[in-house]
Amino acid sequence: MEVRIKILFTSICHTDLSAWQGENEAQRAYPRILGHEASGIVESVGQGVTEMEAGDHVVPIFNGECGDCVYCKCEKTNMCERSGVNPFKTVMVSDGKSRFSSKEGNPIFHFLNTSTFSEYTVLESACVVKIDPQAPLKKMTLLSCGVSTGVGAAWNSANVKPGSTVAIFGLGAVGLAVAEGSRARGASRIIGVDINPNKFIKGRAMGITDTINPSEIKKPVHESIREMTGGGVDYSFECAGNLDxxxxxxxxxHEGWGLCVILGIHQTPRLLPLHPMELFNGRMIIGSVFGGFKGKSQLPHFAQECMNGVVNLDEFITHELPFEKINEAFQLLVDGKSLRCLLHL
Known part of the structure; x- marks a missing residue:
């Protein structure tokens, strides 16, 4: 039930960056091959794999879908008991071993079910999605994580309605994907919040209608948003991984019906900054993983929608480099100069 893929394109997400920098204890298993956003072609399949064959165009997904467990059979979740996202997981399920090794034969560990910073990688079939061979693989790379996470949060987790108001905190690739998803759903006002004003230009091209730079105002951001919207937005999305x-x-x-969706990865042991009684005012808060998409069963349709122009993928690719310049790509992300730097192998 494993698939070997030849990676053609991969890109860097902030989760790769935090793992490289050792910010999360769960990600400090080394040596390890990072990377989880990619696209490629099936090189070979293992015993039991029937839905894919050599030559198929695929994208890897960090949050798998085995299709058989109680989670996969439940329409209310996109979790998977066997192959769901697990930052502590470093080996394959079938035998508890790695498919990577050094020249000396020592194991090199897997990362987020995928490990795409490699010419070839091996994944459980539950973490491989077959897509239309007519779909441009370069763009399909974005569906492995960032775009699916953001657009899906707007479509699946929040179910943004036409004419509604949205606030997005953090305008990286995921935050701008939320904007793109909210625009596609007909939101009337999309407020982007970020301390980097350079992100506002790209944001406006992807659906942002209003911008707030917290460092340039003298009152709390939520007070400004409430004033702008007559009481608050219908949906807010936290994409920064910061409890404040x-x-x-x-x-x-907005009191009574406002929904806050958590997308940011929170590295510290601090708990939610909320008092339970605040939920009695009708506001709600939820978390969203991979945008609520069931990867294998729903991502092919999403890929088709992207091909049809429902979501504009071109705006997300800000840089392209050969894979051997991956350090330069990391630095672009550190400096806040890129959304997605596409690396071609």
């Missing part, structure tokens, strides 16, 4: 930002995102939603 999360507090502002939650408080910016």
């Amino acid at each position: 930002v999360l507090r502002e995102a939650f408080s910016s939603t």
Whole structure:
């Protein structure tokens, strides 16, 4: 039930960056091959794999879908008991061993079910999605993580309605994907919040209608948003992985029905900055993993929608480099100069 893929394109997400920098204890298993956003072609399949064959165009997914467990059979979740996202997982399920090794024969560990910073990688078939061979693989790389996570959060987790108001905290690739998804759903007002004003230009091209730079205002962000929207937004999305930002995102939603969706990865042991009684005012807060998409069963349709122009993928690719310049790509992300730097092998 494993698939070997020849990686053609891969890109760097902030999760790769935090793992490289050792910010999360769960990600400190080394040596390890990072990378989880990619596209490629099936090189070979293992015993039991029937839905794919050599030559198929595929994208890897960090949050798999085995199709058989109680989670996969439940329409209310996109979790998977066997192949769901697990930052502590470093080996394959079938035998508890790695498919990578050094020249000396020592194991090199897997990362987020995928490990795409490699010319070839091996994944459980539950973490491989077959897509239309007519779909441009370069663009399909974005569906492995960032775009699916953001657009899916707007479509699946929040179910943004036409004419609604949205606030997005953090305008990286995921935040801008939320904007793109909200625009596609007909949101009337999309407020982008970020301390980097350079992101506002790209944001406006992807659906952002209003911008707020917290460093340039004298009042809390949520107060400004409430004033702008007559009480608060219908939906807010926290994409920064910062609890203080999360507090502002939650408080910016409207009493009675406002929904705050958590997308940022929170590295610290700090807990939610909320008092339970605040939920009695009708505001809600939820988390979203991979945008609520069931990868294998729903991603091919999403890929088709992207091909049809429902979601504009071109705006997300800000740089392209050969894979051997991966260090330059990491630096672009560190400096806040790129959304997605596409690396071609």
